[in-house]
Amino acid sequence: MIIGSGWRRKDKNGKQYLSIQVQIPLLGNLSLLLYVNEQKKNEKSPDYNVVWIPDTNKPDSIKETTSYDDEEIPF
Numbered sequence: 001m002i003i004g005s006g007w008r009r010k011d012k013n014g015k016q017y018l019s020i021q022v023q024i025p026l027l028g029n030l031s032l033l034l035y036v037n038e039q040k041k042n043e044k045s046p047d048y049n050v051v052w053i054p055d056t057n058k059p060d061s062i063k064e065t066t067s068y069d070d071e072e073i074p075f
Helices: none
Strands: 004-010 016-024 028-036 048-053
Touching: none
Parallel strands: none
Antiparallel strands: 004 016, 016 028, 028 048
8 A cells, every 4th residue: 555655856955855745544644855864973873864844734723613602502
């Protein structure tokens, strides 16, 4: 089962990275960038860094829009 895709890109400095979109059932899309770790200090350091790109189209929180008095509840 494929849950996402990735594209090779170059940033404004010409460095390559992967732009990744993952589809998570019931939660939506997750956008990630995968860069080579240029700060690798030893063999145990990660080869890549993953950066999460927040979805700016979704609200930060769910707001309660209505409050009901006891008389307004239909049941």
